[in-house]
Amino acid sequence: MVRLTEVFRQAAQSRIITTAHRINQGLIPDLSSPGIATDFYFVQAEDPEIAVQRIVELVKIRIPKRFGFDPIRDIQVLCPMNRGGVGARSLNIALQAALNPAGEQKVERFGWIFAPGDKVMQIQNDYEQGGLQRRHRIR
Numbered sequence: 001m002v003r004l005t006e007v008f009r010q011a012a013q014s015r016i017i018t019t020a021h022r023i024n025q026g027l028i029p030d031l032s033s034p035g036i037a038t039d040f041y042f043v044q045a046e047d048p049e050i051a052v053q054r055i056v057e058l059v060k061i062r063i064p065k066r067f068g069f070d071p072i073r074d075i076q077v078l079c080p081m082n083r084g085g086v087g088a089r090s091l092n093i094a095l096q097a098a099l100n101p102a103g104e105q106k107v108e109r110f111g112w113i114f115a116p117g118d119k120v121m122q123i124q125n126d127y128e129q130g131g132l133q134r135r136h137r138i139r
Contacts, residue, residue: 015040037066048085055091056098072099072117 011017015038019029031042043058045051055077064071077095081087092112096102102115114120 048090051086052090052094055086056094059095060098072119076119 015030015034019040022029033041043054045054059071059075059077063069063075069075077091079086079088079091082089084090096113096115096118100115100117102113105116107114
């Protein structure tokens, strides 16, 4: 098993970093509201449908309004799984519908609809087929 221990992109006192370290140590992280601008916020949701609605609202409205970010260019949602109510597949569908709905120009591949402006991450190579094969839309 490989364990990443060095911080490269955030300051060592970043709430993202301190929260991740607490989780890795088996400790409950501080999920309280910081009361000031920070890089980590905890948003509770009672079920997957509410969680997806809150994530879409955060990405589309709240984060851009508070920090001046463009929801497509500047924000990326990370999640630990592909399947399930709040997995990458479900979130991609909801975020695409809210931020970049497929219009007349679209392509359907791999069971997904891709539209101009969608972010795509290549996650697996198939060298027998000449290289890039599996791609996942990301938000």
